[in-house]
Amino acid sequence: MTSACATGQYTPLVGADRDEVEQLKENVYRVEYRVSSFTSQEQLDAYLRRRCAELTLREGYDFFHLAQRADVLALSRRTSMTVTMYKGKKPVGADDVYDAKEVLAQPDLLSGSQ
Numbered sequence: 021m022t023s024a025c026a027t028g029q030y031t032p033l034v035g036a037d038r039d040e041v042e043q044l045k046e047n048v049y050r051v052e053y054r055v056s057s058f059t060s061q062e063q064l065d066a067y068l069r070r071r072c073a074e075l076t077l078r079e080g081y082d083f084f085h086l087a088q089r090a091d092v093l094a095l096s097r098r099t100s101m102t103v104t105m106y107k108g109k110k111p112v113g114a115d116d117v118y119d120a121k122e123v124l125a126q127p128d129l130l131s132g133s134q
Contacts, residue, residue, distance in 0.1 A: 041075060044102070049075060052100035064097055066126075072103045073123035081105035085117045 042050040053068045069086075076084040088102040110117055 047105045049103045051103050054098040057097050069123050073120040076105050076120035081107050083117045
């Protein structure tokens with residue numbers, strides 16, 4: 021999987037490389053996001069959550085769960101995660117499931133602070 025490098029600003033899903041998102045099953049995807057090595061892990065995580073929220077809504081789902089994280093730090097910082105998406109009501113007993121619309125409503129995710 022290859023990916024473009026974001027340096028401090030969020031790149032929306034629409035402008036992303038095809039290889040940054042890979043469908044594994046009907047509601048399961050592998051999503052990757054890459055930033056410069058100067059970007060904090062916290063900011064990278066925020067960008068990745070936003071990318072997953074955009075994908076979740078684009079595919080007609082409401083909620084998503086992140087799992088199977090893989091981090092690589094070299095000249096750039098890259099994280100990929102497996103994303104499982106759900107429709108309708110939030111799954112019962114799932115504290116670590118994100119509401120895609122709530123994630124996208126958080127303005128601080130686009131600050132681009134490094």
